[in-house]
Structure formats: structure tokens, C-alpha cells
Amino acid sequence: MPIAKFLKDELIKLNADCESKEEVFQLMYNEAFSRGYVSDSFLMKIQEREETFPTGLSLDHYGIAIPHTDPECVFQQFIGVITLQKPVVFQSMDDKSKAIDVKVILMLGLNEPHSQLAVLQQIMQIVQQEENYDKLVAAGNAKEVYTLFEELDNI
Numbered sequence: 334m335p336i337a338k339f340l341k342d343e344l345i346k347l348n349a350d351c352e353s354k355e356e357v358f359q360l361m362y363n364e365a366f367s368r369g370y371v372s373d374s375f376l377m378k379i380q381e382r383e384e385t386f387p388t389g390l391s392l393d394h395y396g397i398a399i400p401h402t403d404p405e406c407v408f409q410q411f412i413g414v415i416t417l418q419k420p421v422v423f424q425s426m427d428d429k430s431k432a433i434d435v436k437v438i439l440m441l442g443l444n445e446p447h448s449q450l451a452v453l454q455q456i457m458q459i460v461q462q463e464e465n466y467d468k469l470v471a472a473g474n475a476k477e478v479y480t481l482f483e484e485l486d487n488i
Contacts, residue, residue, distance in 0.1 A: 334451040336412065336459070337445070337482040343368060344413035345475040354383065354421050354435075358400070359441050361413045370442055375406040379440075382409035389423030389433035390460070396433035397460050399448065400424040401441035410450070414478050416470055437469050459485050 344364055351357045362376040370475050379402040388400045420434035439456055443449040465485065472478045 334448065335486040336452065336455055337486050339410055339412040339452065339477055340414065340471055340475075340479050340482060341368075341370075342475040342479070343410050344370075344411050344440075345478050346413070346415045347472055347474070347478070348418050349415050350418050351415075351421055352396070354400075354423050355380070356439055357415055357417070357421060358383075358440075359430065361438075365413065365442060370407065370409045370411050372406045372408065375402065375442075378402040378406050382434065383423075387424035387426050389431075389435055390424045391425055391427075391431070391433045392458075392461060392466070393463060395437075395463065395466050396420070396423070396435040397437045397439065397466065398433075398435045399439050399441060399456060401443065401453075402446040404446055404449070407442045407444040408434055409442075410444055410448070411442040411460065412456075413442065414438070414469070415440070416472065437466060 365371045382402045388398045416439040417436045422432045423435045425431035
């Protein structure tokens with residue numbers, strides 16, 4: 334399933350200055366809600382889901398997070414990409430007691446349950462390659478992020 338089609342320029346935030354995962358969620362919510370992508374309950378739902386089912390993923394030398402929530406909160410599908418100036422702590426999806434330092438967050442706003450699983454699987458394949466992670470962290474603008482995912486969609 335192509336990932337690039339879900340990317341929205343206005344939901345790609347590079348080198349963001351956030352101190353916590355809550356600030357990351359607030360940043361993405363503000364952008365998505367103001368543009369009509371999500372309902373007003375999106376922020377609460379994503380925080381609740383993250384508390385119950387953490388989305389931090391520890392890979393070789395880096396950590397990412399892939400927060401997502403219930404489809405009924407999403408009016409228009411999107412993938413938000415946030416890279417951070419400095420890592421924030423997410424809990425591991427494998428072990429809630431394990432903290433992971435995360436600099437890349439891919440927030441899924443999908444409203445078709447079958448597409449959510451397919452997109453998650455595709456993202457997992459992409460981010461497990463450190464070279465792709467490095468390209469995301471180094472991206473200077475939204476176009477570079479979009480181009481990276483477009484190239485990876487075609488592999």
C-alpha cells in the first residue's frame with residue numbers, strides 16, 4: 334500500500350522543539366484539527382490509546398513511535414511526520430515499563446481499519462532500515478520527506 338499518498342505537507346513538522354510526547358500529540362492535533370482532518374476528540378483518544386497500548390519502537394541504535402487511534406476520530410486520512418530537535422520518551426510497544434528515546438514520530442490518522450494494518454506493516458518495513466531513519470532525521474523540508482516515501486513506495 335503506498336504510504337506517500339497519506340502524507341500532507343502541513344502535517345510534516347521537521348526539527349520540532351517538543352519536550353514530551355504530550356507536546357508532540359498537541360502539535361499534530363492542532364495542525365490536523367484546524368484543517369478538518371480530525372474530530373475534537375482525537376487528542377484525548379490518541380493519549381488514551383498511547384497510555385494503554387504504547388507505540389514506541391526500539392530499533393538498533395534509534396527509537397521511533399507510531400501513534401494512532403480509533404478510525405471514528407479521523408475525517409480525512411493522513412500520516413503526520415514529526416522529527417525532533419532532541420528525543421522525547423515514549424514507552425515501548427513490547428514492554429510498557431521500558432522507556433525509549435524517540436526522535437521520529439509517524440502519526441497515523443486512518444479511518445479504514447483494513448488500511449491501518451497494511452500501512453503499519455509498510456511503515457515497519459521502512460523504518461527498520463537505519464538508512465531510511467537517517468534520511469528522515471536529515472530531511473530539510475516536507476518535499477524531501479514526501480520524495481523519500483514516494484521512492485520507498487516504488488521498491
